[in-house]
Amino acid sequence: MTVRGGSREIAWWILRAHWATGIALLGLFTDVSRPALLVSAAAWVAGAAMDRAGTPREALSRLGTPLSILLLAAACADLALGSRDLLASMSLLVLGVQSIRLVLPKRARDGWQLCAIALLEFLAAAASTDALLFAPSAFLFLAASAGAMWGLHLQGETEEGRAAPGYEVPPRAVASALLLAGTVGFLICGALFAIVPRLEFRKGLHPFFRNQGMTGFSETLSLGEVTGGKADRRVVARVEFPVPPRIGSAEGLYLRGAVYSRFQSGAWRIAGTPGRTLQRAGNSYVAGSAPRGESLFVADIALEPSSHPVLFTYGQPVLLEGTLGAVRADGEGNLTLPQAGHPMLRYRVQFAPEIPTPRPPLSSPGKGYLEIPDGLEDVIALGRKIAGEGTDVARAGRLLRFFGTGFRYTVLDPAPSLRDFLLARRAGHCEHFAAALVVLLRSAGIPSRVAVGYLGGEWSDMGQYLIVRQSDAHAWTEAWIGGRWMLLDATPALGENSPFLVRTGKLGLFVDWTRQRWDKYVVNYSLRMQADAVAGGWSAARRTGRAIRFPEGSRVSRGTLRISAATGLAFGAFLLLYRNRKRSADGPSSRNAERLPPPYARLARRLERSGYRPAPGISMEGMLRAAARSRPDLSGDVGRFLALYHRDRFGPRPLSAPAREEAFGLATRIRREVASSGAR
Numbered sequence: 001m002t003v004r005g006g007s008r009e010i011a012w013w014i015l016r017a018h019w020a021t022g023i024a025l026l027g028l029f030t031d032v033s034r035p036a037l038l039v040s041a042a043a044w045v046a047g048a049a050m051d052r053a054g055t056p057r058e059a060l061s062r063l064g065t066p067l068s069i070l071l072l073a074a075a076c077a078d079l080a081l082g083s084r085d086l087l088a089s090m091s092l093l094v095l096g097v098q099s100i101r102l103v104l105p106k107r108a109r110d111g112w113q114l115c116a117i118a119l120l121e122f123l124a125a126a127a128s129t130d131a132l133l134f135a136p137s138a139f140l141f142l143a144a145s146a147g148a149m150w151g152l153h154l155q156g157e158t159e160e161g162r163a164a165p166g167y168e169v170p171p172r173a174v175a176s177a178l179l180l181a182g183t184v185g186f187l188i189c190g191a192l193f194a195i196v197p198r199l200e201f202r203k204g205l206h207p208f209f210r211n212q213g214m215t216g217f218s219e220t221l222s223l224g225e226v227t228g229g230k231a232d233r234r235v236v237a238r239v240e241f242p243v244p245p246r247i248g249s250a251e252g253l254y255l256r257g258a259v260y261s262r263f264q265s266g267a268w269r270i271a272g273t274p275g276r277t278l279q280r281a282g283n284s285y286v287a288g289s290a291p292r293g294e295s296l297f298v299a300d301i302a303l304e305p306s307s308h309p310v311l312f313t314y315g316q317p318v319l320l321e322g323t324l325g326a327v328r329a330d331g332e333g334n335l336t337l338p339q340a341g342h343p344m345l346r347y348r349v350q351f352a353p354e355i356p357t358p359r360p361p362l363s364s365p366g367k368g369y370l371e372i373p374d375g376l377e378d379v380i381a382l383g384r385k386i387a388g389e390g391t392d393v394a395r396a397g398r399l400l401r402f403f404g405t406g407f408r409y410t411v412l413d414p415a416p417s418l419r420d421f422l423l424a425r426r427a428g429h430c431e432h433f434a435a436a437l438v439v440l441l442r443s444a445g446i447p448s449r450v451a452v453g454y455l456g457g458e459w460s461d462m463g464q465y466l467i468v469r470q471s472d473a474h475a476w477t478e479a480w481i482g483g484r485w486m487l488l489d490a491t492p493a494l495g496e497n498s499p500f501l502v503r504t505g506k507l508g509l510f511v512d513w514t515r516q517r518w519d520k521y522v523v524n525y526s527l528r529m530q531a532d533a534v535a536g537g538w539s540a541a542r543r544t545g546r547a548i549r550f551p552e553g554s555r556v557s558r559g560t561l562r563i564s565a566a567t568g569l570a571f572g573a574f575l576l577l578y579r580n581r582k583r584s585a586d587g588p589s590s591r592n593a594e595r596l597p598p599p600y601a602r603l604a605r606r607l608e609r610s611g612y613r614p615a616p617g618i619s620m621e622g623m624l625r626a627a628a629r630s631r632p633d634l635s636g637d638v639g640r641f642l643a644l645y646h647r648d649r650f651g652p653r654p655l656s657a658p659a660r661e662e663a664f665g666l667a668t669r670i671r672r673e674v675a676s677s678g679a680r
Helices: 006-029 034-053 058-081 086-102 107-130 134-160 173-193 201-207 377-387 392-400 418-423 429-441 505-523 528-549 558-584 598-609 621-630 632-650 657-677
Strands: 220-222 235-243 254-259 262-264 268-270 279-281 285-288 297-303 316-321 345-352 448-455 458-460 465-469 472-479 484-488
Touching: 006 034, 006 086, 006 107, 006 134, 034 086, 058 086, 086 107, 107 134, 134 173, 134 657, 220 254, 220 558, 235 505, 254 472, 262 429, 262 621, 297 484, 377 392, 392 429, 392 472, 392 484, 418 429, 429 472, 458 505, 558 632, 598 657, 621 632, 621 657, 632 657
Parallel strands: none
Antiparallel strands: 220 268, 235 297, 235 465, 254 448, 262 268, 279 285, 285 316, 297 345, 316 345, 448 472, 458 465, 472 484
């Protein structure tokens, strides 16, 4: 585009800003190669500079097609022999073609192709992220898209010689139009999000993207592994409780992820077999048996992206609901997903706070839960001495109270081994306490295992949900007592003295609430949520209709409501019809025509009302010629006015101030004369 000045100058820059927005979205929300993005950015700068200067590029134009073919071959080779990553190869191809197009001369057709590439980049960014920052970015892209279409429209007219040189749009009008276009586009996208559930479509795309989080635990657990990640304050889950547990505050709940029962080579390992696939009916999974005579509690868990297949639950899970695939359960109670990692998950857990006693009760879960590594004879002797005689409950209680005698929690100088922790230093973190209690329990003949997950979190009063962070990672003990697994935690409660305590503050909680709502109602909006919203909205509307009262308390009848609704619709239709009719009276339409000045618009409306526009296509000139035939005394004024009108509307430059004042005066005089003569 070579046009300079005014609105065309603005359109020229908005078009190039639209192309740059696509590159910026790839850089912000995807893992596309940074060197490739830098090349595209440099091509954008170089292309804009050459377009601005009108630099001839005949030689570059001849190289465009061969270079595109070479890029296609390079992308295919990278996919087959190089990175073997489909998205990476396609991204390099798109960025390469975009870079070539940016530095070549650009007609309107080339501009549309670059806009299509920017749209592909926008869609790639949308499929790659669930960040809240993408919402304002999408608004800017939609506003720039409207400006780009306007700029290409003007460029096409210039190329075809149909441009009106005197046509200009004020910058304020341009800004208002772009703001309106971005707002309307954003609202339409919001409506589509409300109408069309996501149906977990991103799970199908997950294998093509990198994992964004590190929640979950691996198949082994060594001393310090859980505590080593507690310095990370990233959110790993947000939990809502539609049916809150009546066992204390939510901050005291244990969100279990994995269970380890075999101690080997200084590390705990998951000993359970691959296990069985949970029975499912649609999106519901049967995870366990419900306890008799006890009500279940409900937790809605939004789990952040993870590189591990662990599925987190509270207490004894009975029923799971969500789009999770084939969930497997091993012999130890570990629940795992079919894939190694997952994007954000949202699922519901119905659980019992404690694992119920099986019917009939089992005497022991197996010998594997009593194994103790060789070389810990002195630790075994210590456990038997402390446990003493009596029931398993009494002996486990003595062992648990033992850790309240001189043991301390520390992350600065923990003991290097379990023996040193129990017999010498007595200083460690949660893995030390959990593993040491397991060994002592097994020494006393009580089956036990180590469990890891998250303890509590930060409660958000604003959103009424629990924020679980990586810093809430914890390890504890589960012991087989009375025919069921019981939770025992030997780690001392640190409370406000915890080095990993997180207090977000009101502003931080508001930001997290915004992110939680974004994840819930945008990223993971499901068919069930849509059905609940529709049902709730319909019920609220019916309640409102039944409860509307006049000030004196009398109810509004259904007939009155129907009449009111019909009246509102009729009034809206009248306003729309009146507005369209008013627009049609504004004079001849043109691709480049701005809104008519008030004197011209009033004259056009008067001519139409007086019957001089028998058909919508009649122009201002046609109406005035018809009026002059009916009123020959107006012929002189009509001829003079049309000469000024054509110069003002379609001439190479605007009228001078005196000439425009004369045109306005003639329009007013003709309008009054036509009005005084009445309709034809």
